[in-house]
Ligand code: ADP
């Protein structure tokens with residue numbers, strides 16, 4: 001489903017290379033974890049996948065279902081089924097969360113040649129999804145992410161994901177700012193989306209989230225490239241030995 005080949009990417013503004021020959025393959029149905037120390041390029045990778053224009057790909061390719069997405073803008077990537085839950089969700093004053101969700105969902109339906117949802121159908125869909133994630137409808141009347149706690153922002157991201165039913169989900173440190181109860185709810189939300197035709201990439205610094213979202217594969221990111229790949233036991237090994245030793249061994 002996703003094949004990243006020898007990817008090099010840099011910050012457009014100053015040319016600093018952050019992603020440095022990264023290779024990664026994720027199959028449909030797979031849950032892959034990417035773990036790495038702070039500053040290893042985890043968030044940068046998610047921005048590059050999303051197509052943010054502050055980053056330039058200078059070498060390599062990103063294939064999604066066998067086709068390069070490098071020339072696609074962020075909206076096209078989203079319509080094609082890519083979803084990114086960011087580490088720091090953007091606050092949008094003046095746009096009620098509910099309104100944002102409605103536009104996002106209907107834009108996606110339009111792109112797929114489907115009819116827009118009627119308001120009652122939309123509300124029903126949101127109510128169901130919000131209920132399973134423990135999100136209060138009251139919260140959805142507030143402007144998107146404005147004044148949301150860390151946990152509320154992460155839940156709002158997972159709610160968007162649930163509604164949009166993407167094919168490839170990338171979750172960047174969704175566990176940060178969540179207490180244990182919220183972590184379980186979010187993990188349940190992600191687990192409910194697991195299916196043979198969908199892939200999930202869970203980016204995390206800590207092993208804890210992976211107790212709840214059990215990955216098929218674990219990849220270690222260091223200095224902008226994947227230096228080690230294993231199964232879920234690699235996450236435990238990282239927890240026990242620490243990044244420094246594992247990365248040194250891999251080198
Ligand atoms: P991680 O998510 O693994 O903590 P990041 O992708 O956020 O890592 O950052 C990787 C490196 O790139 C860090 O050294 C960070 O300071 C740098 N970096 C990322 N984006 C920018 C930017 N827009 N301007 C300057 N430095 C950046």
Ligand code: MG
Pocket residue numbers: 038039
């Ligand atoms: Mg970081």
Ligand code: MG
Pocket residue numbers: 042043044087173
């Ligand atoms: Mg990060």
